Amino acid sequence: MNKSALFTPLRIRNLDLVNRIVIAPMCQYSADNGRMSDWHLIHLGHLALSGAALLTIEATAVLPEGRITYGDVGLWDDATEAAMGNTVERIRRWSAMPIAVQLAHAGRKASTEVPWKGGQQLAPNDPHGWQTVAPSPIAFADGQGAPAALDRSGMRAVRDAFAAAAARAARIGLDAVQVHAAHGYLLHQFLSPLANQRTDEYGGSLENRLRFPLEVFDAVRAAFPAGKAVSVRVSAMDWCDGGWDVEQTIAFARKLQEHGCDAIHVSSGGLHPGQKIPVGPGYQVPLARAVRAAVRIPVVAVGLITGFEQAEAIVATGDADLVALARTVLYDARWPWHAAAELGGQVRAPKQYLRCEPARLRGLFDLP
Numbered sequence: 001m002n003k004s005a006l007f008t009p010l011r012i013r014n015l016d017l018v019n020r021i022v023i024a025p026m027c028q029y030s031a032d033n034g035r036m037s038d039w040h041l042i043h044l045g046h047l048a049l050s051g052a053a054l055l056t057i058e059a060t061a062v063l064p065e066g067r068i069t070y071g072d073v074g075l076w077d078d079a080t081e082a083a084m085g086n087t088v089e090r091i092r093r094w095s096a097m098p099i100a101v102q103l104a105h106a107g108r109k110a111s112t113e114v115p116w117k118g119g120q121q122l123a124p125n126d127p128h129g130w131q132t133v134a135p136s137p138i139a140f141a142d143g144q145g146a147p148a149a150l151d152r153s154g155m156r157a158v159r160d161a162f163a164a165a166a167a168r169a170a171r172i173g174l175d176a177v178q179v180h181a182a183h184g185y186l187l188h189q190f191l192s193p194l195a196n197q198r199t200d201e202y203g204g205s206l207e208n209r210l211r212f213p214l215e216v217f218d219a220v221r222a223a224f225p226a227g228k229a230v231s232v233r234v235s236a237m238d239w240c241d242g243g244w245d246v247e248q249t250i251a252f253a254r255k256l257q258e259h260g261c262d263a264i265h266v267s268s269g270g271l272h273p274g275q276k277i278p279v280g281p282g283y284q285v286p287l288a289r290a291v292r293a294a295v296r297i298p299v300v301a302v303g304l305i306t307g308f309e310q311a312e313a314i315v316a317t318g319d320a321d322l323v324a325l326a327r328t329v330l331y332d333a334r335w336p337w338h339a340a341a342e343l344g345g346q347v348r349a350p351k352q353y354l355r356c357e358p359a360r361l362r363g364l365f366d367l368p
Helices: 038-047 078-092 152-172 186-191 206-223 246-258 285-292 308-316 327-331 335-343 351-356
Strands: 010-012 015-017 021-023 054-061 099-104 176-181 229-235 263-267 299-302 322-325
Touching (some): 038 078, 078 099, 078 152, 099 152, 152 176, 152 206, 176 186, 176 206, 186 206, 206 229, 229 246, 246 263, 263 285, 308 335, 327 335
Parallel strands (some): 021 054, 099 176
Antiparallel strands (some): 010 015
């Protein structure tokens, strides 16, 4: 059997990845005032034994008002930093998998109920709600309260909060940081003309709409150790007429590359409730392919990647350099093991599990 492309190593800055499978950030809505709970230790702990190359902590708010819900994880003060640091330290006792964190601000999509209680937006006077902010005072959906438009002081506070969270991530010893500029959250709101209708130098032209996300990226890059990787997650399409599209995404990706970005994670959607997404297996891979053709840094594909041969083909054909798993790995936390068995690769397994290696697959486990 030819060597599997999915199970070849990749180095991104100083980050050594043993294969091309990364675990995407997945919100759990189970924090206490931004502090990680025992659930995060269980959730992240078992994913850290999955055999993937990189584990990414869920969207982590840089300010309390940047949370999607009151249950979101944060990294804005000493208490949230200590809780995350404790979780990461305990996971690392048993797993050598590199760990990254996605830093985020939800903007106008903040102040909502947790999904299993309906996910509706909560009013500022609700015990679990607060006033949302955005580039422009345009509600996400009909019937929702309008966000407050950020003034320059508010924008500086957000930028500085991203940088402070990156510095906290460095103190915890995290291996990489991802800036969340996708899924309709604050930085995506600045990018899209559907949400950004400012008349100053942060709105209007593409150059202006790129300005604040690039300022945030620069602040994060400066605050995180120079030897460690910083990536960005983007939504390549709004899937709405007049919205953000792949051509603008390519322009953004090229700018990020110039500013020292180490990788681009290509998703889509989330900006407008009227989006019409052609959901199907690998439906976002063509977007990743278009970005990869335009930049020299690694590109991550994500979205309904469930099959072993499907993932192999994405990397082998050059559509993307890596694949990210989310719901797929929640359903099957040993998906990388099964992929390695199918494709002739190897995975790292904890020594406590070595005896489960099937006799017919001797060599599946790459012994540390």
